[in-house]
Amino acid sequence: MKILSILTYYHPHWTGLTAYAKRIAEGLAARGHQVTVLTTQHDPQLPREEIYNGVRIIRIRPVARISRGLISFEYPFIAAHLIREHDLVQIHTPLMESWLIALLCKMFGRPLLMTHHGDLVMPAGFINQVIERVVVAMMTFAEHLAARISVHSRDYAENSDFLWRFKSKLSFIYPPTEMPEPQIESARAWRRELGLENKKLIGFAGRFVEEKGFDYLLQAIPKLIESEPDAHLVYAGDHNVVYEKFFEQCKPLVEKYRDRITFVGLLRDQQRLANFYALCDVFAIPSRTDCFPSVQIEVMFCGTPLATADIPGAREPIRVTGMGTLVAPRNPSALAEGLVRVLRDRARFVKSRAEIRAIFDLTRSIDEYEALIAQLIGQPAPPPRATPRPSEPEFQIPVPVVRYRNGTRPHASLNANDYAILDRLLRNEADTAYRRRALMLLDYLELKDGDRIFDCGCGFGFYSMMMSKLRRVKLIGLDGDVTRLQWAQREHNAASFLSGDILQLPFPDRAFDKVLMTEVLEHLTDDRKGLREIFRLLQPGGVLALSVPNTNYPFWWDPINRVWTSIGGEPFRTGPIVGIWSNHERLYRVEEVVERIANAGFAIEVVEEATHYSFPFMNFIVYGIGKPLIEKNLLPASVRASADRLRGEQNTGNPLNPINVARAMFNAVDRWNDRPEVAQKKTFMNVLVKARKPG
Numbered sequence: 001m002k003i004l005s006i007l008t009y010y011h012p013h014w015t016g017l018t019a020y021a022k023r024i025a026e027g028l029a030a031r032g033h034q035v036t037v038l039t040t041q042h043d044p045q046l047p048r049e050e051i052y053n054g055v056r057i058i059r060i061r062p063v064a065r066i067s068r069g070l071i072s073f074e075y076p077f078i079a080a081h082l083i084r085e086h087d088l089v090q091i092h093t094p095l096m097e098s099w100l101i102a103l104l105c106k107m108f109g110r111p112l113l114m115t116h117h118g119d120l121v122m123p124a125g126f127i128n129q130v131i132e133r134v135v136v137a138m139m140t141f142a143e144h145l146a147a148r149i150s151v152h153s154r155d156y157a158e159n160s161d162f163l164w165r166f167k168s169k170l171s172f173i174y175p176p177t178e179m180p181e182p183q184i185e186s187a188r189a190w191r192r193e194l195g196l197e198n199k200k201l202i203g204f205a206g207r208f209v210e211e212k213g214f215d216y217l218l219q220a221i222p223k224l225i226e227s228e229p230d231a232h233l234v235y236a237g238d239h240n241v242v243y244e245k246f247f248e249q250c251k252p253l254v255e256k257y258r259d260r261i262t263f264v265g266l267l268r269d270q271q272r273l274a275n276f277y278a279l280c281d282v283f284a285i286p287s288r289t290d291c292f293p294s295v296q297i298e299v300m301f302c303g304t305p306l307a308t309a310d311i312p313g314a315r316e317p318i319r320v321t322g323m324g325t326l327v328a329p330r331n332p333s334a335l336a337e338g339l340v341r342v343l344r345d346r347a348r349f350v351k352s353r354a355e356i357r358a359i360f361d362l363t364r365s366i367d368e369y370e371a372l373i374a375q376l377i378g379q380p381a382p383p384p385r386a387t388p389r390p391s392e393p394e395f396q397i398p399v400p401v402v403r404y405r406n407g408t409r410p411h412a413s414l415n416a417n418d419y420a421i422l423d424r425l426l427r428n429e430a431d432t433a434y435r436r437r438a439l440m441l442l443d444y445l446e447l448k449d450g451d452r453i454f455d456c457g458c459g460f461g462f463y464s465m466m467m468s469k470l471r472r473v474k475l476i477g478l479d480g481d482v483t484r485l486q487w488a489q490r491e492h493n494a495a496s497f498l499s500g501d502i503l504q505l506p507f508p509d510r511a512f513d514k515v516l517m518t519e520v521l522e523h524l525t526d527d528r529k530g531l532r533e534i535f536r537l538l539q540p541g542g543v544l545a546l547s548v549p550n551t552n553y554p555f556w557w558d559p560i561n562r563v564w565t566s567i568g569g570e571p572f573r574t575g576p577i578v579g580i581w582s583n584h585e586r587l588y589r590v591e592e593v594v595e596r597i598a599n600a601g602f603a604i605e606v607v608e609e610a611t612h613y614s615f616p617f618m619n620f621i622v623y624g625i626g627k628p629l630i631e632k633n634l635l636p637a638s639v640r641a642s643a644d645r646l647r648g649e650q651n652t653g654n655p656l657n658p659i660n661v662a663r664a665m666f667n668a669v670d671r672w673n674d675r676p677e678v679a680q681k682k683t684f685m686n687v688l689v690k691a692r693k694p695g
Helices: 016-030 075-085 098-108 126-145 154-158 184-194 214-219 221-227 246-256 270-279 295-301 316-321 332-344 353-359 362-376 416-425 432-444 462-470 482-491 527-537 559-566 590-599 618-631 637-643 645-650 658-674 676-680
Strands: 002-006 034-040 049-052 055-060 064-066 069-071 088-093 112-116 148-151 170-172 200-205 231-236 261-265 282-285 306-309 324-327 452-456 474-479 496-499 512-518 538-549 603-610 686-692
Touching: 002 016, 002 075, 016 034, 016 055, 016 088, 016 112, 016 362, 034 075, 055 075, 075 098, 088 098, 088 126, 088 362, 098 112, 098 126, 112 126, 112 362, 148 362, 154 170, 154 316, 184 270, 200 214, 200 270, 214 221, 214 246, 214 332, 221 231, 221 332, 231 270, 270 295, 282 295, 282 332, 295 306, 295 316, 295 353, 306 316, 306 332, 316 324, 316 353, 324 332, 416 432, 416 462, 416 645, 432 462, 432 512, 432 538, 432 603, 432 658, 432 686, 452 462, 452 527, 462 474, 462 512, 462 645, 474 482, 482 496, 512 527, 527 538, 527 590, 538 590, 590 603, 590 686, 618 637, 637 645, 637 658, 658 676
Parallel strands: 002 034, 002 088, 034 055, 088 112, 112 148, 148 170, 200 231, 200 282, 231 261, 282 306, 306 324, 452 474, 452 512, 474 496, 512 538
Antiparallel strands: 049 055, 064 069, 538 686, 603 686
């Protein structure tokens, strides 16, 4: 097979991405395939063309630099010539020229394999952010034309909107990682040379850039040394990054703790690097974002456990090996606690080299790429040389997803009288998606007199108030906003309201019969932990009724975020034009939220998507304009009585009231959601789930 690999930087440049590309290229060349690498001449001293370890390297001379990217006028012509010479093209992204390569592959009929090393995250600054948007748009175009997209882990892909929209094209292949065995005596001697014999060494390595989160590690030092006075940081890498001055921002902290940090420089020799990993007692990966830092596997091969930020992709090695601990991301305090946890019980986390190799095997990764490339060019796959990895079973939603309720999903527990009460209470509701999901969630709860119900993330307590009108139940509402809780307690006193952290709930096990969690999960930094807490609180047989905003929401609900995020922009979470992303950590795909609930231990009974049709800019009208006017008490009393969600029973229904007129228009559009053809639509506002704790 003739394979052309394209990336911006290659040997002797050294990053995780270039190491990955080099191991694949050399591994395939060693098996007799013709492998060519097209890259840039990032150092003028490098030859324009050479053969290195069986791989032909062609370097294009750049004429300008844009942040991390290099520009060359001859690039399109050389790329076109090489693409025609080869059977398949593999690009390693992020890559500024991805769109051009994709077009050329389409033109010459060559399959394109896109190996994605992480969503592009540029440092702060207007120019960098413009570059990020443009390059992401180019890579999205390339995704459409690619025959296949390989990514390091399913976990990262499932949490990447950039990738998951092309999930039918995805292949998951662990990074091809290898590391020589460390020389333990040399590592000990190195410790002595550095004067660190009696220290607890915390290693970190890589480019000193913002996305690696090294500032969190520096901020963790006070708490770290409070628990472990002998703690000392050791950094391997180059902190002079030409396209980002993040080290300069961190310099005050570096100088402040200079006696607690040792710099050993960039280690190009692999044996020296293995010895560095081995001399550390624990290794820190505090990244803001990271697709799959292969340094973790290298560290594990050398017998050192890790404390890693619990973020998509980066957490995969810890999850599958247990060789370390996961910590809350972007949290110096949690990072310090995790490092101390490993230092004090290190033996519990250490795994043997053989155990790590059984999961992360270089030969197996090359096998998987060789088989994938053969498939894409229409050749039979060669026999694998390593034990194949067990295939991950696809998560199957255990019940059919309902998208049109009428006639297919009857109401289970609410009666005609209940609906009459709810109709009065919801008379002021302008958010038609809210009204629709409120009826569905209350129906899920199977309300009975005497139920102990937890309204989790209760806000102003509107749901608690509705439930108290329907049944004689014992209600507790919890929220983090004390002002809203005080208002709820003062205005309707429907429940016992208290402030608290959903991730650390102050209730005993099996304290509740039912839990309502509507539009809450997306606000949590750790949604998995939040669901485990809810599971703990429910008695066996207890019901969870939950709703979250849908990743695949209708365009007209929030067109600004829809357009902006489609070209790679970070969603607007705050400010005057905020929409569906308001203060949210994430939105959810159906399978994503169902899998999280199932993994917490619940049995799934109902899954629904609701509200396709809505009045244009509904979210902005209701929450960007109406909500602030109500909360700041800026409306006349007569208007407020018909606009405030919590005063529905005070609305006389006057058809001349402008608020009632507007709401009638909203409701007229919403009624289209009651048509059977809505079941065939693809976009919906909410995902709703009824789940039960097994009895």
